[in-house]
Amino acid sequence: MTTEPPPNVRDLVENVPLEMAECLSLLMAKSASNRPRDGIEAAQLLQAVAGQIRDIESLLTEAFPNRSDVVWRREGKRYRLDLSLPDGRRQMLFVETSDHSTAERLLLIYSVCCETQAEYYEEALR
Numbered sequence: 001m002t003t004e005p006p007p008n009v010r011d012l013v014e015n016v017p018l019e020m021a022e023c024l025s026l027l028m029a030k031s032a033s034n035r036p037r038d039g040i041e042a043a044q045l046l047q048a049v050a051g052q053i054r055d056i057e058s059l060l061t062e063a064f065p066n067r068s069d070v071v072w073r074r075e076g077k078r079y080r081l082d083l084s085l086p087d088g089r090r091q092m093l094f095v096e097t098s099d100h101s102t103a104e105r106l107l108l109i110y111s112v113c114c115e116t117q118a119e120y121y122e123e124a125l126r
Contacts, residue, residue, distance in 0.1 A: 005030060023049040056095055056107070 006028040010021045023045055029035045036042040056079055064070045069084040078096035085091055091111060098106040 003030070019049045056097070060095070 006025070008021065009016050009024050010018070016024075026035060026045065027042060036045055057074070060072050060079060060081070064072065070081060072079050072081040074080075078094050081093040081095065083091040083093065093109065093111050096108050098108050
């Protein structure tokens with residue numbers, strides 16, 4: 001067991017970002033020559049990788065600073081945004097991560113504007 005390579009973290013937890021999985025592989029490498037030389041180098045590696053990972057909440061905070069016309073909150077795994085539009089209109093948006101692979105880091109951004117009407121499905125799908 002001590003001579004076997006450590007398992008790939010993405011085989012155990014599939015939603016770990018590729019960069020983080022590679023970082024963990026380096027930190028757990030059997031050969032000392034493949035690992036960071038010291039704690040400072042390990043910390044720099046972790047900072048470089050963690051600095052690239054953006055969560056939705058930090059994106060929303062950055063996108064809407066001090067905006068009274070945009071109110072957002074977390075609802076489970078997604079975020080709901082309530083926007084106040086001109087003429088007293090309101091719009092509800094949702095932002096959440098997709099089920100695509102973690103390396104793609106896609107966001108779903110969608111709005112609910114009215115009830116669906118079956119006669120528009122064919123045209124909308126085109």
